[in-house]
Amino acid sequence: MSWKFGLLASAKNPDLQIFTNDQITVVKDMYPKAELHYLVLPKERIDTLKNLQKDHVNLLKSMHEIGLELASKKCQNRSIKLGYHAMPSMQQLHLHVISEDFDSVCLKTAKHWNSFTTPFFIDSLRAIKDLEATGRVMVPSTSECQQLLKTKLKCHKCDECFKNMPKLKMHIKQHL
Template sequence: MQLSNHGQEHDRRPAMDDPTHSPRPYKRSKSMKHAGDERTDSDSCPETPRADSAAVLATQPIEAGQETSAPETAAKKNAFHELMTKKPRPPAAPSIPPRGSSSRPSNPYYLNNDPRSALAAYLSNPESLPSGVILFHNADFVVISDAYPKASVHALVLPRDISVTHLHPINVLNSNPALLSSLREISEQTRTLLAKELQRTHAKYSATEQIRQKAFEALEDRAIAEPGFDPDSEESQAMLPPHRDWAACIKIGVHSRPSMSNLHVHVISEDMHSRCLKKKAHFNSFNSRFFVRLDEFPLDEDDPRIPDVGSMNSTLKGDMVCWRCKRNFGNKFKELKDHLELEYQAWRKI
């Protein structure tokens, strides 16, 4: 499956050695930083919809405890000048045409002025959107960063087949094995892409990755001391400890009762670390049976997650249970949110 230039550009992002393709690492002095040390995973939540890939893939927030100070000259700036100076606005996601707008009929992915059709803006002509909006696309799928990510990395896979885009995900994935197979394939490609981003942003904290990095450096030291020793040979590479399995930290699935009308699959990391995680329903929608993994399909005929078979309201409104330690927080979202931060710090150090 061929990816667009958007995907190719993304693959050139600076990263520690790739789990699937490990180039020869360079020897680093202790004073050097990892590539990307100054870039951290996004934990911001825009107040207006954004599809900038930076919303999921590497923004630059100020680290906790970091002091910032403006230059002394900043305080002396003319207040009137500051007020009148136009400030650039951040890039916005494709806007949703208002009901009755003449632009809506030209996009078949909108459904009867359904206000839940926001994702239709990405499907009709992804080539026309800015490169930061789309992660990659082809004739059959568009993959975007979620505008309101609920974890360190969070992407959406959108099928472009107009005959399925308005169907309920549970029904169509239960009855269309060809589509299910294609979605599994493109979602795995997305998982690989997001796993590289997790590695890039968290490798400097990971004990597993640091052990491997030190082993890399030992091979290069040996190459200097022993002329003829090749640190890039298969035998040498086999001596290295494994990478952390970042792909295993990412889950793929759909909501049993989706809030958006266009068919989409979530590819999301397990850490639930995001400012956009603001309420109980956000958490439970990814950490209960409300979230149906692609590898669970096809479902049994009596599965309550199938529309008209059962209700999922009680599941979405049920107790919140930590994804990592399984502690039950009941309805105490603030307490859970504080706990998730502690779990996140421990999780990234594995």
């Protein structure tokens, strides 16, 4: 089995589940990129945002609501982002629920950073609105995604730019 199916395996493992109902499963990200980093997965087998149709709107809404509720319970005074990666590496649709501190030893590369702080990160509410309005979720093209991941490193709070990841990581601790 390839690593691409790792999420599907995690979601089925009761030891890793922090929430489950008949529609969805929530697990902790194995390599959290912030203090709080959950993944919300539908039980229905859906690979990517491109496979979504209008009748998935309610599913996306409950994924959002449950993700937000679990996150709020865990850390009330920290702001939370909810969204999807435009081009995920792992199979099975997954909603990232992540605190905006980005203070984590697992956050190492420019790709990691830009996947959460540029339009590569598709806001959950925007995805839901897209789907309701047009029946599909708008996603940047493959080449746009590749460019987004190479965006110069910029602090998400004060827009200051940095030459490399260690300098950026040192800087964002000041915003904690």
